Amino acid sequence: xxxxxxxxxxxxxxxxxxxxxxxxxxxxxxxxxxxxxxxxxxxxxxxxxxxxxxxxxxxxxxxxxxxxxxxxxxxxxxxxxxxxxxxxxxxxxxxxxxxxxxxxxxxxxxxxxxxxxxxxxxxxxxxxxxxxxxxxxxxxxxxxxxxxxxxxxxxxxxxxxxxxxxxxxxxxxxxxxxxxxxxxxxxxxxxxxxxxxxxxxxxxxxxxxxxxxxxxxxxxxxxxxxxxxxxxxxxxxxxxxxxxxxxxxxxxxxxxxxxxxxxxxxxxxxxxxxxxxxxxxxxxxxxxxxxxxxxxxxxxxxxxxxxxxxxxxxxxxxxxxxxxxxxxxxxxxxxxxxxxxxxxxxxxxxxxxxxxxxxxxxxxxxxxxxxxxxxxxxxxxxxxxxxxxxxxxxxxxxxxxxxxxxxxxxxxxxxxxxxxxxxxxxxx
Numbered sequence: 001x002x003x004x005x006x007x008x009x010x011x012x013x014x015x016x017x018x019x020x021x022x023x024x025x026x027x028x029x030x031x032x033x034x035x036x037x038x039x040x041x042x043x044x045x046x047x048x049x050x051x052x053x054x055x056x057x058x059x060x061x062x063x064x065x066x067x068x069x070x071x072x073x074x075x076x077x078x079x080x081x082x083x084x085x086x087x088x089x090x091x092x093x094x095x096x097x098x099x100x101x102x103x104x105x106x107x108x109x110x111x112x113x114x115x116x117x118x119x120x121x122x123x124x125x126x127x128x129x130x131x132x133x134x135x136x137x138x139x140x141x142x143x144x145x146x147x148x149x150x151x152x153x154x155x156x157x158x159x160x161x162x163x164x165x166x167x168x169x170x171x172x173x174x175x176x177x178x179x180x181x182x183x184x185x186x187x188x189x190x191x192x193x194x195x196x197x198x199x200x201x202x203x204x205x206x207x208x209x210x211x212x213x214x215x216x217x218x219x220x221x222x223x224x225x226x227x228x229x230x231x232x233x234x235x236x237x238x239x240x241x242x243x244x245x246x247x248x249x250x251x252x253x254x255x256x257x258x259x260x261x262x263x264x265x266x267x268x269x270x271x272x273x274x275x276x277x278x279x280x281x282x283x284x285x286x287x288x289x290x291x292x293x294x295x296x297x298x299x300x301x302x303x304x305x306x307x308x309x310x311x312x313x314x315x316x317x318x319x320x321x322x323x324x325x326x327x328x329x330x331x332x333x334x335x336x337x338x339x340x341x342x343x344x345x346x347x348x349x350x351x352x353x354x355x356x357x358x359x360x361x362x363x364x365x366x367x368x369x370x371x372x373x374x375x376x377x378x379x380x381x382x383x384x385x386x387x388x389x390x391x392x393x394x395x396x397x398x399x400x401x402x403x404x405x406x407x408x409x410x411x412x413x414x415x416x417x418x419x420x421x422x423x424x425x426x427x428x
Contacts, residue, residue: 026156051389058381064123069371085188087121147293147352161278242376249380288345293352320346321408
């Protein structure tokens with residue numbers, strides 16, 4: 001019997017690079033959360049000031065979604081991800097060097113600038129990925145691919161805590177940030193050499209791989225016009241999905257940006273123990289995202305996309321809210337870690353459904369529509385920054401987590417208004 005199996009499809013190598021960009025994006029953005037317990041006293045920053053730093057990131061990230069998706073459709077994924085990598089590297093260098101070149105208000109402004117640049121650099125990462133999936137993957141694998149991509153971002157959050165804690169012990173928080181530029185340089189250069197926008201452009205793609213895409217709507221979208229962008233941005237289903245994603249992401253940002261600080265300051269975990277504990281919720285998130293994408297695809301195939309996409313969030317988001325609400329009442333630190341892990345897994349179980357549903361509605365304009373989706377989603381992050389900065393500063397963690405529960409329930413209810421059988425009607 002031959003030992004060599006069928007070669008791996010090039011689509012999965014392309015996916016691997018974009019998985020890497022998602023991992024790197026969340027490693028970069030989560031780094032500030034992990035270094036916060038050391039950075040804040042070192043620079044004299046309050047919880048509220050740290051909250052505004054996170055809000056600056058979320059604002060730049062949210063506002064860059066639609067413009068970067070439009071530019072991404074113009075430039076293509078290959079050039080766009082190179083730009084993403086270069087800007088992310090610059091943001092890490094500014095964050096690391098800021099305390100060496102300024103102090104006081106000027107230093108804080110530089111930190112705000114670095115977070116703004118980092119947020120803007122990551123704007124195209126996920127909308128562009130949805131566009132790549134539409135070109136490279138059969139429709140029956142859309143939720144799986146998006147769920148696995150979300151698992152990549154969660155992997156970045158997973159490794160951030162233990163990696164940054166280790167690097168801070170040897171290099172301090174400034175040196176730790178500097179080290180994050182190294183993998184970004186390697187990934188960006190490698191993608192620039194290997195990546196392509198479509199299967200037809202890649203010299204290693206075989207005819208049978210392209211044949212597997214038969215039946216999938218791969219109509220390429222021309223550069224966005226103002227009328228088409230308006231039609232996409234005002235489409236009922238896209239807007240409801242964006243509002244629901246905003247609500248879900250309120251809980252997501254509580255878990256991603258504030259759970260590590262909660263475990264250190266309230267549950268009193270320190271050193272390597274804090275790094276491992278901070279990584280555990282992200283492990284749950286990664287597993288949840290990958291599994292949720294597979295489940296959503298299976299349901300959409302068996303009972304149709306309309307209810308197949310709805311069922312996962314309508315079940316798992318209320319459960320996530322219940323677990324989040326009870327976490328602060330757990331008596332031991334490890335029980336609290338378990339609660340945060342389960343809540344994060346249940347929240348991330350829904351990523352594939354949100355992105356696949358938006359792709360079904362938008363089709364050729366997937367990049368722009370998912371840009372609208374992620375704009376809405378990240379307004380959740382904009383809200384979380386000052387709210388959690390204030391509530392955590394006064395020790396009101398019960399109220400903070402209760403807000404997360406409320407928004408999980410709202411996110412689930414809004415899915416009743418989504419119908420993925422409708423399509424965006426946009427003029428070309």
